[in-house]
Structures are given as structure tokens and as C-alpha cells.
Amino acid sequence: MIENEKQKALIKEQIGFLFEEALLEEIYSVGRIKKVDLGQVIMDPGEEVQFIPFIIEGSLKVSRENVDGDELLLYYIESGDTCAMTLQCCVTKSTSSIKATAMEDSILLTIPMQFMEDWMNRYASWRQYILESYHVRISELMETIDAIAFMRLDERLDKYLKDQAKLLGSLEINHTHQQIAEDLHSSRVVISRLLKQMESKGMIQLKRNKVILKGF
DNA sequence: ACATTAAGTGATT
DNA sequence: AATCACTTAATGT
Numbered sequence: 418m419i420e421n422e423k424q425k426a427l428i429k430e431q432i433g434f435l436f437e438e439a440l441l442e443e444i445y446s447v448g449r450i451k452k453v454d455l456g457q458v459i460m461d462p463g464e465e466v467q468f469i470p471f472i473i474e475g476s477l478k479v480s481r482e483n484v485d486g487d488e489l490l491l492y493y494i495e496s497g498d499t500c501a502m503t504l505q506c507c508v509t510k511s512t513s514s515i516k517a518t519a520m521e522d523s524i525l526l527t528i529p530m531q532f533m534e535d536w537m538n539r540y541a542s543w544r545q546y547i548l549e550s551y552h553v554r555i556s557e558l559m560e561t562i563d564a565i566a567f568m569r570l571d572e573r574l575d576k577y578l579k580d581q582a583k584l585l586g587s588l589e590i591n592h593t594h595q596q597i598a599e600d601l602h603s604s605r606v607v608i609s610r611l612l613k614q615m616e617s618k619g620m621i622q623l624k625r626n627k628v629i630l631k632g633f
Numbered sequence: 634a635c636a637t638t639a640a641g642t643g644a645t646t
Numbered sequence: 647a648a649t650c651a652c653t654t655a656a657t658g659t
Contacts, residue, residue, distance in 0.1 A: 570647070593639060604648055609640060625639060625656055 419445045428526055431473050431496050436542045443536070449527050453519045460503070460517040468527040471499050475523020476584055480600070482516045489565075490577075490600040491515065492557040493584055501554035504533070504547060521585060571611050573601055578621070578630060588630040597628075 419425055425445060433441060450473070453459060460466060462482050476495045479502065480488045494500055494517075502515050536543040564573050577600065581590050598608040612628065615621045622629040 595639075605640085606642090606649075607647060610642085610647095613641075623640085 440540045451525045457519045471526040473524040476520045477517050489602040590628045
């Protein structure tokens with residue numbers, strides 16, 4: 418139950434326009450606010466998902482992970498978004514096949530999954546939102562597939578840095594080369610070399626644990 | 634001062 | 647584009 422007026426206002430501001438009053442009231446009565454820190458893992462493959470997360474503030478990255486812990490970044494979710502894969506898990510009552518990590522300190526609104534179906538039947542706005550969310554996720558997945566299949570790694574890296582900067586609203590990206598390599602499913606050495614190349618072209622500036630973009 | 638972790642580089646596949 | 651093996655640089659204790 419969300420009692421705090423400040424939190425209510427925040428929710429209203431971020432997702433209020435999506436739903437009618439009655440549904441918002443229900444959201445207030447069953448939702449929980451959850452704060453997560455940068456780097457915190459919200460969902461792990463194999464875990465049973467029992468809530469639907471909305472991003473109220475901040476952003477998450479969603480990635481695929483294999484048994485060896487190798488990763489591949491799929492897409493990001495930001496304020497007002499929810500995670501389509503979670504929805505799928507809720508409907509089929511299966512376990513998560515993806516990993517979600519906080520890209521910055523973020524605030525989530527979590528809704529227990531048992532309300533999902535009921536709301537789908539009773540609220541057109543909810544139904545539409547869920548469908549719309551699926552649509553957006555799938556488009557982004559397509560974009561990622563295109564990038565993997567058709568772009569060279571240096572182009573992907575460039576896109577990655579720009580996406581990252583846009584999302585976090587900063588030209589400074591605080592990642593190690595190792596972390597970037599993991600997101601792109603490449604190796605650190607290769608990323609270091611490509612970054613060095615970009616630096617000598619004047620596109621970026623390199624610091625320890627940091628990449629600074631020189632505009633877009 | 635030393636250990637640890639991040640980043641740079643040549644050579645090889 | 648990946649991996650190995652090694653060097654150099656930055657940072658924490």
C-alpha cells in the first residue's frame with residue numbers, strides 16, 4: 418500500500434496519464450515502491466517472477482545470460498516502461514529467462530502478478546498499455562538483432578555509447594572496458610582497441626573507468 | 634611501499 | 647575479431 422503522498426505524486430506524474438482514476442487507486446492500494454541501487458540485479462534467469470515492475474525513476478538494462486555468465490544486452494527500460502518479459506513470465510507462470518540490472522539508482526513500482534489477469538479484463542487502459550509495451554519491446558529487440566547481424570563491432574560500440582549517453586543524459590559513461598565488452602558480448606582487449614581508435618579520431622576521450630563522448 | 638585492478642600492446646590464430 | 651601473454655598505469659590500503 419502506498420501511503421506516502423510524495424510517492425503517490427511521483428507515480429501519478431510518471432504513469433498517471435496512462436490509466437484511469439479507478440485503476441490508479443487500485444495501483445496505490447496493491448503497489449509497492451522499491452528502490453534499487455546502480456548495478457543491483459533485479460531479476461535473474463531461473464528466478465520465479467512474482468511481480469510486475471514499472472520504472473518510476475531511473476533505468477534498467479535487460480540482458481540475456483548463458484550458463485557461463487556470458488551476457489548480451491537486449492534493451493533498456495526507462496521511466497513509464499515495464500518489462501515485457503516479466504509479463505510473459507506472469508502469464509505463463511514460468512521463470513525468468515533474462516536478467517535485469519539497474520543502470521543507475523532507480524525507483525520501481527511493483528505490482529503483485531495476481532492482479533495482472535483481473536486488470537486485463539476490467540481495464541481497457543491496462544490492456545492497451547500491456548499490448549503497447551509488448552510492441553515497443555519487440556521493436557527494440559529487432560533493432561538489437563539487426564545490430565548484431567549486420568553491423569560491425571565498431572559501429573555497434575559507437576551505437577552503444579550513444580544509447581548509453583542518451584539514456585543517462587550524460588556524455589560521461591562510467592563503465593570499464595570489461596563491462597562494455599560484456600554488454601556487447603565481446604572481449605575486453607577488442608573493446609580497448611576500438612575505443613583507442615575512436616579516441617585518436619577525436620570522437621571520445623578515455624579515462625580510467627570512464628569514456629567521455631565528444632558530442633554526437 | 635605494495636597489492637590489486639584497469640588499460641595498452643605485439644604476436645598468433 | 648578473439649586469445650595469450652605481458653607491460654604500464656591508476657588506485658586503494
